[in-house]
Structures are given as structure tokens and as C-alpha cells.
Amino acid sequence: MTKGYVHSTDSFGSVDGPGIRYLIFLQGCDMRCRYCHNPDTWTHGAVANNVTEMTVDEILTKAERYRSYWRQNGGITVSGGEPLLQIDFLIELFEEAHKRGITTCLDTCAQPFRREGEFFEKFERLMAVTDTVLLDIKHIVSEEHKALTGHRNENILECAKYLSDINKPVWIRHVLVPGITDKVEHLKELRLFLDTLTNVVKIEILPYHSMAEFKYEQLGIEYTLKGVLPPSKESVEEARRILLA
Secondary structure (H helix, E strand, O other), X not given: OOEEEEEEEEEEEOOOOOOOEEEEEEOOOOOOOOOOOOHHHOOOHHHOOOOEEEEHHHHHHHHHHHHHHHOOOOEEEEEOOOHXXXXXXXXXXXXXXXXXXXXXXXXXXXXXXOOXXXXXXXXXXXXXXXXXEEEEOOOOOHHHHHHHHOOOOHHHHHHHHHHHHOOOOEEEEEEEOOOOOOOHHHHHHHHHHHOOOOOEEEEEEEEOOOOXXXXXXXXXXXXXXXXXXXXXXXXXXXXXXXXXX
16 A cells, blocks of 8 residues: 655644645645745655655544544545645545545645646546645746746646636635735736636635744745735735636
8 A cells, every 4th residue: 555755634624625624734845935834845755854654544544533523525635745746645545535435625736737648647537536626826927936936837727727627626726925926917817817717616815924934944944035024905905806806
């Protein structure tokens, strides 16, 4: 049985998918988002500190202890890091979860997505047992996306289109960072893109915060947004007016 590299778990998540959910944070991410609040999940595999190797049965046995809280629409959400970097483990986990009658939610930035080859075959298998996808769209403009995360966004937007093609329920998440992701013209461009999708259940605007800055200091990583304040109430409302209209 495949083992997953698990950074941490949380027994009571109320904002990471429908209902109350058991959260599983997998280790490893290739993105370097400047505002990432989990830089300790970047390193791959067992070489990272405080990482636990777990089987599917071990995770689901722990999760099911909290099943009474889930009610009708709760279940498990797998986040990260970037869960798709452990897609084989993720497939096993979600397939077994469905066998146990547990709903599944994937929180991803979709950076590993490719609509071809072995990865895509695995992704199709994964989507067959995924009930909801939380998709982070960091920036709609590819060059700006690269400056923010280290990667372009064409394949991420292609993932969004594919999820629409198969009518997979998606929550879109967009972090609002002053001076970077809050420009009106970019928000309008993002809105136009979202209008081409037919499967968006919810759009979430997440105001930037710097509460993870201390983690960067502990890890010896430069925090490049030092001094950037959270967006103003007016800026958040403007983003809501554009994206949630």
C-alpha cells in the first residue's frame, strides 16, 4: 500500500469545503507563492522535518473518529503543500474514502496539471472519486503569476477549463494582495475567465495577511512581502463587487 507524506492534520475544518471536514495537509510543493502561509510544506518527502508517513487506512481511521461532526455534507479535505504531487497516494485515499461513504475535497493550485500523458490518466481517475475541488487562482496574468509564484499559469487555467468540461463542482479561491493581485483590470480579467466556466459553485476572496512571517524567519527564508499590509475594507469590497457580481 502506498504511503503518503503527511505534514499535519486538523480534525475540525469549517472553511475548506462543504460542511465540517477533516483536513489532511500533504508535504511538498513546487510553487513559491510570496504570501504562502505554509512554507514548511515546501520540501518534498521524508527529508522535511515533522513529516509523518501514513497509509490510507491510518489516515481514514483517524478521520472517522470525527465522523459524527460531519453530518450530511462533511468529509475529508486534502490540502498541502500541493496534493497533486502525491497523486498516486491521493487516488488510493479518495477511492477508499468513497468506499467508506466519505465525501472528498481536493484543495489545489493545479500547478502539476497536464492535459496529456500518464499524469492526465491519473488525474481522470482521481476526479472520478473527488466530490469538490478548491482551486486557487493566484493571478490571471501569466507573467504576473510567475513573479508571484515562480510558475506561469497556462496549465492552471487549462485545469480550470477541464474541470468545467467534466462539470466538477469547484470553489475558486483568490488571495487579495495589495499592489499585486488587487488591480481592478486584473480582477475584471479574472471575472471574464470565470464567466467561461460552468461549474463554479463558490468564489472566495481571501484577504492577504502576514501572520506566517515568523515561519519564514524560523526557516531562514526571506519574506519578500515584509511591510505589506492587509487590503483595506474598501479594496476587499471592490474585489467582491467585481468577482462576486
